[in-house]
Amino acid sequence: GIQVEQSPPDLILQEGANSTLRCNFSDSVNNLQWFHQNPWGQLINLFYIPSGTKQNGRLSATTVATERYSLLYISSSQTTDSGVYFCAVERRAGNMLTFGGGTRLMVKP
Amino acid sequence: DADVTQTPRNRITKTGKRIMLECSQTKGHDRMYWYRQDPGLGLRLIYYSFDVKDINKGEISDGYSVSRQAQAKFSLSLESAIPNQTALYFCATSDFPGRDGADTQYFGPGTRLTVL
Numbered sequence: 001g002i003q004v005e006q007s008p009p010d011l012i013l014q015e016g017a018n019s020t021l022r023c024n025f026s027d028s029v030n031n032l033q034w035f036h037q038n039p040w041g042q043l044i045n046l047f048y049i050p051s052g053t054k055q056n057g058r059l060s061a062t063t064v065a066t067e068r069y070s071l072l073y074i075s076s077s078q079t080t081d082s083g084v085y086f087c088a089v090e091r092r093a094g095n096m097l098t099f100g101g102g103t104r105l106m107v108k109p
Numbered sequence: 110d111a112d113v114t115q116t117p118r119n120r121i122t123k124t125g126k127r128i129m130l131e132c133s134q135t136k137g138h139d140r141m142y143w144y145r146q147d148p149g150l151g152l153r154l155i156y157y158s159f160d161v162k163d164i165n166k167g168e169i170s171d172g173y174s175v176s177r178q179a180q181a182k183f184s185l186s187l188e189s190a191i192p193n194q195t196a197l198y199f200c201a202t203s204d205f206p207g208r209d210g211a212d213t214q215y216f217g218p219g220t221r222l223t224v225l
Binding site: 001004031033035041042043044045048086088090096097099100101102 | 157199213
């Protein structure tokens with residue numbers, strides 16, 4: 001099956017810092033999503049981004065499908081950004097998501 | 110997401126017991142999913158359903174069964190629970206095909222299951 005690798009596995013930031021999270025995948029995909037899992041376990045969909053660039057407030061994401069990677073940018077980080085960020089992909093839209101192992105982010109005040 | 114609810118939110122049970130986890134959604138989506146998350150890991154797909162008459166096994170279906178009682182309801186059962194089924198279980202729905210053919214999944218709050 002398709003392999004999804006996320007880096008770094010762990011990240012500690014000071015509040016206000018910027019960061020870039022990376023997701024590499026082993027095959028062409030028609031669906032890529034970024035999720036945030038907060039410290040209480042809730043999973044929130046951040047972006048549906050099989051290609052191109054999207055922005056939502058302090059977060060933005062870019063997927064370069066031809067090179068099989070996606071990046072999630074967090075600017076001016078806040079303590080509420082803490083949690084685990086997951087990338088998930090599908091070979092064909094409407095099929096099954098395969099999740100990466102996640103990046104655990106801690107933002108310190 | 111309040112549109113996808115799961116019950117119970119926490120459950121402690123003993124080895125060998127039959128357990129049912131329930132999921133309801135008010136999003137009107139046809140597609141529903143059950144995932145399992147083990148500590149420090151990503152989610153793995155257990156079962157999925159593309160409509161009421163369609164049930165499919167996911168990556169790790171052994172030891173689990175599901176029932177799609179209606180478009181809005183999708184239940185997961187552990188026939189005879191064992192300790193290595195201790196995990197966080199998520200239900201999700203999908204609006205596929207959404208705008209521009211998007212397949213965005215929306216997750217419930219999760220059920221924390223402990224099997225002693």
